[in-house]
Amino acid sequence: MGLMDGKKGLVFGIANDYSIAWGITEELHRQGAQLGFTHLPDKDPASPKMERRVRKLVDPIGAKMVVPCNVQDDADLDRTFAKAKEVFGTIDFVVHSVAYAPMEDLKGPVYGVSREGFKTSMDISVFSLMAVCKRAKELMPDGGSIMTLSYLGGERVIPGYNVMGLCKAALESATTYLAHELGTSKIRVNALSAGPIRTLSSSAVSDLDVMMKIYNAMAPMRRNVDQAEVGKSAIYLLSDMSTGVTGETLHVDSGYHVMGAPPADAKFD
Numbered sequence: 001m002g003l004m005d006g007k008k009g010l011v012f013g014i015a016n017d018y019s020i021a022w023g024i025t026e027e028l029h030r031q032g033a034q035l036g037f038t039h040l041p042d043k044d045p046a047s048p049k050m051e052r053r054v055r056k057l058v059d060p061i062g063a064k065m066v067v068p069c070n071v072q073d074d075a076d077l078d079r080t081f082a083k084a085k086e087v088f089g090t091i092d093f094v095v096h097s098v099a100y101a102p103m104e105d106l107k108g109p110v111y112g113v114s115r116e117g118f119k120t121s122m123d124i125s126v127f128s129l130m131a132v133c134k135r136a137k138e139l140m141p142d143g144g145s146i147m148t149l150s151y152l153g154g155e156r157v158i159p160g161y162n163v164m165g166l167c168k169a170a171l172e173s174a175t176t177y178l179a180h181e182l183g184t185s186k187i188r189v190n191a192l193s194a195g196p197i198r199t200l201s202s203s204a205v206s207d208l209d210v211m212m213k214i215y216n217a218m219a220p221m222r223r224n225v226d227q228a229e230v231g232k233s234a235i236y237l238l239s240d241m242s243t244g245v246t247g248e249t250l251h252v253d254s255g256y257h258v259m260g261a262p263p264a265d266a267k268f269d
């Protein structure tokens with residue numbers, strides 16, 4: 001018997017098998033969930049690379065739907081949830097594992113971010129959670145669980161995380177307001193703050209290698225986490241194991257967030 005038996009939901013944010021959303025999906029599948037997926041729309045429909053990459057992963061685990069969705073496009077979001085209604089009727093959970101900042105804005109200091117870059121980063125990485133919640137609410141008449149992915153750079157300054165830190169701060173704030181607004185509809189909204197993991201997106205963050213070494217040296221558990229560990233903790237937030245939990249940011253980072261200074265044994269090489 002799985003913790004997600006009988007539960008149906010959508011996963012936004014699989015790009016490839018390194019994606020955190022894929023780690024979560026593997027565990028959702030193991031726990032018995034029925035799943036629908038989105039992928040970034042392909043620029044050239046004659047060569048649907050994005051769709052192929054996602055289908056290769058999710059078709060073998062019995063995906064109920066796979067649709068293109070650019071979260072910046074309201075029509076795409078409407079189509080995604082219309083399809084979910086057609087396929088599932090109602091849903092129980094949504095995984096929002098989406099973020100983006102233009103490279104030139106991500107690499108530079110926060111004071112140098114362009115107006116357009118800031119808007120794009122906030123639109124894709126933050127507004128999309130609100131846009132998803134608004135539509136998911138219609139398909140959750142009996143309540144549900146919505147989970148987004150955050151990082152410590154939204155709470156503290158993490159050098160190199162730059163504009164994405166501002167996005168994660170806004171995302172975690174949005175999580176609390178959404179939890180308040182949707183609570184009476186029995187819809188829970190939580191964030192999972194993962195430690196650094198090598199993925200397509202994180203490789204765009206400067207000094208990811210350094211950050212991973214620092215976690216190895218400083219975290220209470222003296223190691224980094226992986227996609228599978230994030231997947232297991234996600235089940236807690238998405239399943240009935242956390243029916244009393246909303247507006248929370250759960251850190252899955254080997255405890256790194258509690259440290260204020262390096263331990264005496266810390267070696268950074």
Ligand SMILES: NC(=O)c1ccc[n+]([C@@H]2O[C@H](COP(=O)([O-])OP(=O)(O)OC[C@H]3O[C@@H](n4cnc5c(N)ncnc54)[C@H](O)[C@@H]3O)[C@@H](O)[C@H]2O)c1
Nearest residue numbers: 013014015019020070071098099149196197199200201202
């Ligand atoms: N990897 C890490 O170290 C780490 C740590 C903490 C939090 N996170 C967060 O986890 C989430 C997933 O990131 P990941 O590391 O798995 O990388 P990833 O690149 O595998 O996933 C990011 C996803 O965002 C999607 N995306 C980007 N722009 C989009 C748009 N306009 N419309 C729809 N989808 C779009 C991409 O297609 C991709 O699937 C992000 O929110 C990220 O900030 C990552």
